[in-house]
Amino acid sequence: LVSWSEFRKLFFADVCNVDHQNKAGYTPIMLAALAAVEAEKDMRVVEELFGCGDVNAKASQAGQTALMLAVSHGRIDMVKGLLACGADVNIQDDEGSTALMCASEHGHVEIVKLLLAQPGCNGHLEDNDGSTALSIALEAGHKDIAVLLYAHVNFAKAQSPGTPRLGRKTSPGPTHRGSFE
Known part of the structure; x- marks a missing residue:
């Protein structure tokens, strides 16, 4: 040594x-x-x-x-x-696993947080069996990690200013019909 x-x-x-x-x-x-x-x-x-x-x-x-x-x-x-x-963070090994999948499987919460904080961390990637970091965390019984991954995958979509949010329609301004005037 x-x-x-x-x-x-x-x-x-x-x-x-x-x-x-x-x-x-x-x-x-x-x-x-x-x-x-x-x-x-x-x-x-x-x-x-x-x-x-x-x-x-x-x-x-x-x-x-x-x-x-x-x-x-x-x-x-x-x-x-x-x-x-x-x-x-997104490199996949021969089985399709990523560092995020490894952290999710082993229950390393702080490492999962650190990886998710990296720009471009892709929680949607699938390994050769079709598993994602989220499904791996759930299968391993790491519910706290699963919650972090679910939030990242579903709510952490970076938006640039002026970019409309997908799936949301802007509602028109209030209209007055004169009934309460």
């Missing part, structure tokens, strides 16, 4: 290629996404690592990304770091 400060020395000595996959198909970024970080200085090293490689690379086996791995293991600090470095 190497400490974060030792890793930083190796990394900046060009000993480590952050996009190189090991025999299991994982990059150093993916492996770092699974690590526990206790000190702020160590998190800065991790963020440097995330910023120097492809945070959206897929593992050769199952096609998971560093974000999906961090989400599955409940590593919210790593999720934040990956998102700050451009991790795409």
Whole structure:
């Protein structure tokens, strides 16, 4: 095992290629996404690592990304770091799962909130079985997550100023027929 400060020395000595996959198909970024970080200085090293490689690379086996791995293991600090470095919340693995689906299945409420707050987070995506993050949360018994997802999918549609809301007809102004004048 190497400490974060030792890793930083190796990394900046060009000993480590952050996009190189090991025999299991994982990059150093993916492996770092699974690590526990206790000190702020160590998190800065991790963020440097995330910023120097492809945070959206897929593992050769199952096609998971560093974000999906961090989400599955409940590593919210790593999720934040990956998102700050451009991790795409909508990438799907070989089974069609997204990071949001992983968080929904594992019951990580705070991570679900964080992912839903990302611009463009698509709660409508379906995996290869036709399941969405909402149906996965319900199946796993995570009703609190299901409520968040339902609200996001049905009510969080961003509207630009002056854009009419879909499904709503504007009613004409009040008309006076003279009966109560």
